[in-house]
Amino acid sequence: MAHERPVAVPARLRASWQRSERYGVPPDEVQPVFTGTVDEGSLFYECGSEVLRGLHATLANEPVSLMLTDSEGFVLSRLCGDSTILRSLDRVHLAPGFSYAERNAGTNGLGLALADRAPSLVSAEQHYCSGLWGYTCAAAPVLDPATGALLGSVNLTTWSQSSKELLLAVAQAAAGNTAALMMARGSGHAARPAPRGEVFRVYSDRLPEPRLSGAWQDALAEAEGAIARGRVVVVSGEPGVGKTVLASAARRAVRPRERVLNARPPAPQDADAWLALWTPELGKPDTCVIISGVDALPVSAAEELAAALSAVPAAVPAPFTLTAEDPAAIPDVLGELADTVVEVPALRYRPDDVEPLARSFAGRSRFTPAAMRALQAYQWPGNVRQLRDVVRQAATRADVIDTRHLAPEVFTGGTRRLTRMEAVERDEIVRCLTQPGASVAKAASLLGMSRATIYRKIAHYDIKVPGRSRHG
Template sequence: MGDVGNRRFLLAAARAGFLESGNIELHGVPDHVAASWRRSSSQGVQPHEVTPAFCTELDLGSRLVRCAQPVIEQLAEQIADIPICVALTDERARILSRRDSNPWIGRMLDRVYFAQGFDYAEDKVGTNGVGTVLEFGESVHIVGAEHFADPLQTFACAGAPVHDPFTGRIVGVLDVSCLSDHSTPMMHSLVRTASRQIETNLLLDRNQTQQALFDVYSRVDARSRQAVVAVGHRVVMANAPAQALLGPGDQDALRDHLRFVMQRRETVDEQLELPSGTWVRLRGSTVRMGVDVAGIVGVVSVLQETPAATGPVIPSGRTPLRAAGMAQPGAKERHSPAWRAAVATVEAAMRAADPVLVLGEPGSGRFTLLAAAHRLVHDRSRAVALAVAEVEAAPAEVGARLRQTTSEPTLYVLRDVDRLSPQALETLTDALDCGRDRSPILAATASETLVQHRVQQRMLAAFSASATVPPLRHRGADLPALVRSLLADLAPHREVRLSQQALRLLGSYRWPGNVRQLKQALAAALARRPVGAIKADDLPAFCQSAPRCSLRPVDEIERDAIVTALREAEGNRVAAAATLGIARSTLYRKIRQYGITI
């Protein structure tokens, strides 16, 4: 018996012993294969059958598929002489495409459901060249008896992860499969090279979007002597006049405002008051690459005179909108233009007793703004929040309540009306009778995707004004005032403040949970340092991470563990890797993936 035969016999014997007695030694089995067998067994994978789930909701036109297609075609031509297939999956091991060198190998793979739409995660089919790559995090070559399930042992498969070149996160797997008798080490080398080519295509594809923004910016700058600014998702460009015209604070506020409007409007022509008090005119238009927004290019000019209509003025001596991020009257605070516009619209509606709709992301301060503006305008007032569950339970009763006369100025706020069922929304709208003859002041909050259904459109008739609260990631100019306000609420009569390093750290985080998440972060920091200057290490671990994509709960746990280890090691990567029990190269990859800043 040759070396290949001996190896097959040893693997078969080790697997049989493992399945029979759970033998954990597994002598002669590669470490990554042994670990995969243990995972497969613990997750209840059946060793004698392959029954992957079929998925219908696949993005077959994704950027990954588009960038991988030419590489797959080239790879298939290189190895067309033997029966083989090249497959691409997404980050969840769901097969997106498969290219066969001949119909025969395709029929063989169809029998084990290795086809478009099927889920080849390790916890579904055991050890294989797709799911095991996602578990292991690196390329693998699984041959014959190394597979956990019997029906797959006829095959050999080499798989390599495809990483997003910017985030470092695995976005898919490239797999080459054939009969085990046709397997060679060259398969592993080919698939790794091909996956790197896909990553290069992803990089170039992403850069094409940035190039489109740069091209438009260059053309506008060439024909204008004014200040020109271009803002994308990850890039900011400004010509010399723009840098000379605006100070750093105004540039930051303008950048945040442009990022806010570029997802909401095709063109912009408006007058803005920047944090320094300078009024500017901003004219610009978005730049698109296909259906994606690459960014926005704007021309900025300083207004020589303050516009006559600057919006409502906060009367001196009245309660300011401090809790919602507004400054004390007369204080020289920085505020984002989008936030100023929202405040002006809501306050004007409150003064006119007009029903107002406030749009924005959850936690962005929509209800806080409404309640604070109502208190500002009306003495002895109160704001009543009507949650989705309360309205769903009795929409007719809620509608009747909104029309009752009250002895004191009352603001009723229907929270998250976009989450109401069509039936509850229809009943509530009928009860409101489009807002006629209502004594209390009505307001509502919703996401920016509100106008989706006919019944939602009908309810809009109940409102006379609307405003959009920008998410916290687009309110960098408001962050210092917000932090001071929240610390005053969380720790009244205490000497607490943020160090400059901690404030910079908060400014670099994207705050998916908005102001609500910021308050939670400050509360956690105060638990560690009740008085004095809060330092960067006092803030929760997630604040030291700036990932370029949303994280799964398991990713957040891993990120927090890495940040904690780095903090305890005072930034020493070698010591942190030893504490975590991972290779230093793995630690560096995770730091890049999660955007860890320590």
């Protein structure tokens, strides 16, 4: 390290310094990457900017710069009423269009918040680069309330000699308010539950019974072959596509009597307890751990996990398999352990799988031809998990599932996020159109709309009910 002054460094900061050194970040000069472009069209930018504008009005006379960054650390916006600190920040390029990710600017508040997905405070000499010693940076990550994906961060920067006791709390509140505002303006879906780091045993009877399509079988065969050769496999794919199911099935094919555990990612603050809970299982005979969502792990937890996995004696097959939505987002220390990436195709690319999966999820319930056509026509952005939830919910309503028993989302083709009021209106229109003997005229009467209005609404929400034209 190039720091000349002694400074107490917490463990998270020490790990960040070590990463900064590995990345080759200059310790005496800030050299962030400049992109020159800022995405101002996202819901995250809209809501984050609104929250920061309100906060800026409160802190207008304070020497605090309020910033919004994307998930790569690029500064999207900056608000500050103090010209002195603004000029100073310009000199170190902490400005819109520049990236302050760890690998570009070394240890700093927003870079650490993004790397560890946890609120972070970095003050004075705790920064890796001496050019930042004059500042205190408090940042908190913003996660998508529906998917849990990392969207970016809220960052507050002030002089290092200023009071910083409340700075991190303000950053956390702003990040939470941004996510809440996104939820209010989004589709009205329930927020994704916070990660809890569950660890459970995967039983063979939980695997799908139906014979699935060639695309699924090809991915399964690729995973089986790689596991049998002792390769460390990453099973990738969109949320809900069946990554853990495929990994489990592949392990069972290679080692039928193997005990398979699944470790799901924890909240950042629970990472140490999560690792201590299940990593002792790695050394046990005939045991495999499927570690899910490694691309969502905080970098500090990924480094501890990589150390634990590297300490496991080599074996064929390897005693662990990984899953990730985006293999490119896996922290480097874990990515270096992986030998093979197997992608599970999204359900929309496997239309032949909809019917056998739906019949499996329905249990003793059956489908009318119209209901099955509706299921097969839908694009399933939530993949197999969404299909399972829709079918199981319908099966609680009827032994013979018709279109009126299916969730309204199945009859819409639009991908635009709906407000809560729009979602309620769409659902009511679908409910009326899927009743026995329904017509547009009857639906209009039930809803108190003119036929012309309901036709416009059907087109607006891209509603499609099998067996009924928009003019029927």
